[in-house]
Amino acid sequence: MESLAKQKITEDLLPQKFGKPGKIWVGVLLGFCAIGIIAYCQQLSKGLVVTAMRDYVSWGIYISNFVFFVAISLVGSLITAVLRLSDVHWSTPLTRIAEIIAVSAITCASIIIVVDMGRPERFYNLFLHGRLQSPIVWDVIVITTYFFVSILLLYFPLLPDLAILTKYKERTGARLHKLYSFLGSFWKNTPSQIHIGERAINILSVTIIPIAFAIHTVTSWLFATTYRPGWDSTNFGAYFISGAFLVGAGGVVVAMFVFRKAYKLENYIKEEHFDKMGKVLVLLALLYLYFNVNEFLVPAFKMKKSEEEHLLGLFTGEFAMVFWFAITTAMIIPILILIFKKGRKPLPAFVAGVLVVIGSWFKRYLIVTPTLLHPFLPMQDVPENYKHYFPTWQEWVIAMGSLAGALLIITLFARIFPIIPIQETITETEQHEKD
Amino acid sequence: MKKTSQQLIAFLLLLTISLSAFAQVEKNSLSLSISYYNSNNQTQYLVAHAKSKIDGKFQMIPNIPVSFYIGSKTPETLIGKGVTNEKGDALVFIPASAKDEWNKAAKVSFVVASPATKTFDEGEGTLDLTKAKLQIDTLADRKIVATLLELKDSIWTPVKAVDVRIAIKRMDADLNVAETPAYATDSLGVASADFKRDSLLGDSKGNLVLIAHVDDNDLYGNLSSEKTVPWGKSYTYISQFDKRTLFARRGKSPIWLELMAYSIVVAVWGILIYLFAQIRKLKQLGAA
Known part of the structure; x- marks a missing residue:
């Protein structure tokens, strides 16, 4: 890093046009989004009957997706706020990646919750006539707040970079130049602006931590305040937050690897970053495993009659394969890979990150669906398809579309803005050289 | 020929036995x-x-x-x-x-x-x-007496040594008036119990309903008798329906919840508005 000149850093980190693979990637994502929109139009016209959700499983993969998105969005507060406030500097190249993951995830969480509604045109009533006693209203408030905090936390550190980008009109093109000018031409890098900017970032870093904890705790309370087998737990807030940090950190490791490869950022996202993020992932995976042991061992030890069917369904029954797959891929295998130094090299760390993300998605599915299929009162006199849940193709396509949408936001952001903070990297390099 | 007749008789016999056995399985005695x-x-x-x-x-x-x-x-x-x-x-x-x-x-x-x-x-x-009748009455010091009489030669005669359950009638079941649930009648046909349930909630005037039962008696069947007494504590039901509770309707949330929620929202959004104002300030500094 010491040998890199300021000019070189800027040119290395300027947004790059998509090559052929980039265009194909965007095309594929757009394709998924388009199919998702078509399926959603069908759902809008025919109603939620096109899904496999019925009286018992009224929260299917849409809500699993929602919980997944909310979880992954917490990484913004972990990397940007917690590490910044702890005066950890190695995470500087990762802050923007974390923040854009947070913004895209929280955006898609908001979208998917509307998708789950039978009458989305009545959504505004939640704001006009919401019951303050309902955790759903708390969730609406906290998600909206978290969205704006994340946007601001993305925007303030971007201001110095926007000022730099405006100087590269030939390379960025006229349209993007207009956008950069609109968003940040007023940034002159004066001491008073720097002071305001830094203070704003610090305020946001402090503010976002309780909001991030609130957003996922409230999401967990949507379940835990309902008296049902598997959800009736006082452990849920901490269990959800630890899982959220794990999947978020896993997502960052995956994004680090992809951006490093695609934009040739080996000088900025170094092996050291994978090593450190690998250690963070091991810690988070162990923490989540600990909460999982608490969440399942204690009720399994007591094996209350009313919870027995639900628990056995997870351990050895119809959900056993998904359950053990999720536990193994989200926690055990990543720990086994990343605990060794060789496992914290970019490629194995990337594999571990992918496993964490995939396992975590299924973990959310397991939190939502099996409980709904095991109510306290037995299911009687209902059609057979009420007793099982397997998503219809419309649900799969819409869920995939929302995941593609999140990836598309991240991809387009990286096309328009520097994915590694330019000004901060320059400042830190200069500081390092001075020292 | 003889052999064929024997076989036919044996078959018919077997069929009759099977059918009668089948019929026995089908019909149960009631x-x-x-x-x-x-x-x-x-x-x-x-x-x-x-x-x-x-x-x-x-x-x-x-x-x-x-x-x-x-x-x-x-x-x-x-x-x-x-x-x-x-x-x-x-x-x-x-x-x-x-x-x-x-x-x-x-x-x-x-x-x-x-x-x-x-x-x-x-x-x-x-x-x-x-034919029998059961009567319930009260004496001083909250004593309850239940009298069982049977009809003998057109005269109501006391019945001795029959268990009478004396209780307070509640919504879903009876509550014993004291530790013992049942009392035997004496030669006068009287079973007596002391009321030992102080401060028991009654209706708005403090009324309780005492009840005496004779259960499943071979001679007299099931008899019961009731009497209302003002021995309870008055209770007026206050509906929580429109009060500020966690389970109330919209606009009726508890004050503590509203204070907590709104102060958090105001504090956080106050910070956000302050930060938006800082962006404006940055613009002004840049334009200067």
Whole structure:
């Protein structure tokens, strides 16, 4: 890093046009989004009957997706706020990646919750006539707040970079130049602006931590305040937050690897970053495993009659394969890979990150669906398809579309803005050289 | 030829035995019994119980049509009809038309009968009842007395050594007035109990309903008698429906929740608005 000149850093980190693979990637994502929109139009016209959700499983993969998105969005507060406030500097190249993951995830969480509604045109009533006693209203408030905090936390550190980008009109093109000018031409890098900017970032870093904890705790309370087998737990807030940090950190490791490869950022996202993020992932995976042991061992030890069917369904029954797959891929295998130094090299760390993300998605599915299929009162006199849940193709396509949408936001952001903070990297390099 | 005839006879014999065995398996015998109830010396009714031994166990039989008779089983003495419910019970109130038959003697008989159905044989049950009445009253120092009398030669005579349950009538069950639930009648036919339930919630005037029961007595059936006494604590139900609670409707959330929620929202959004104002300030600094 010491040998890199300021000019070189800027040119290395300027947004790059998509090559052929980039265009194909965007095309594929757009394709998924388009199919998702078509399926959603069908759902809008025919109603939620096109899904496999019925009286018992009224929260299917849409809500699993929602919980997944909310979880992954917490990484913004972990990397940007917690590490910044702890005066950890190695995470500087990762802050923007974390923040854009947070913004895209929280955006898609908001979208998917509307998708789950039978009458989305009545959504505004939640704001006009919401019951303050309902955790759903708390969730609406906290998600909206978290969205704006994340946007601001993305925007303030971007201001110095926007000022730099405006100087590269030939390379960025006229349209993007207009956008950069609109968003940040007023940034002159004066001491008073720097002071305001830094203070704003610090305020946001402090503010976002309780909001991030609130957003996922409230999401967990949507379940835990309902008296049902598997959800009736006082452990849920901490269990959800630890899982959220794990999947978020896993997502960052995956994004680090992809951006490093695609934009040739080996000088900025170094092996050291994978090593450190690998250690963070091991810690988070162990923490989540600990909460999982608490969440399942204690009720399994007591094996209350009313919870027995639900628990056995997870351990050895119809959900056993998904359950053990999720536990193994989200926690055990990543720990086994990343605990060794060789496992914290970019490629194995990337594999571990992918496993964490995939396992975590299924973990959310397991939190939502099996409980709904095991109510306290037995299911009687209902059609057979009420007793099982397997998503219809419309649900799969819409869920995939929302995941593609999140990836598309991240991809387009990286096309328009520097994915590694330019000004901060320059400042830190200069500081390092001075020292 | 002879051999063929023997084979045919053997076959027919076997078929007859099989069919009769089959018929036996198909039809079960039905056991009918009757219980008599006299509630507060006002309402009298009969309950028929239908049961049958199936797979070695007695089971209550629903959907059995039953007819109730007073005295003997004749069309003239029919007092009502019913069909057993899922507990195997059928209830009929004793109508005013049975008055003459009832007044004939101190003892009265009831008959319940059911015709044969596809799965059960016909059944019949009888009950021989001695007419009796139970009275409840109170004395000083919150003492409760229940008197059991039977009709003997047109005279109400005290009945000795019968267990009477003395309790307080609550919504779903009875509550003992003291530690002991039941008391035996003495030579005067009196069972007495002390009321030991202080500060028990009653109605808005503090009224409680005392109740005395004779349960399933072979001679007298089921008798009960009630008396209202002002021995409870007055209780007025206050509806929580429109109060500020966590389960109330919109706009009726608890004040503490509103204070907490709104102060958090105001604090966080105050910070956000301040930060948006900082962006404006940055713009002004940049323009200067």
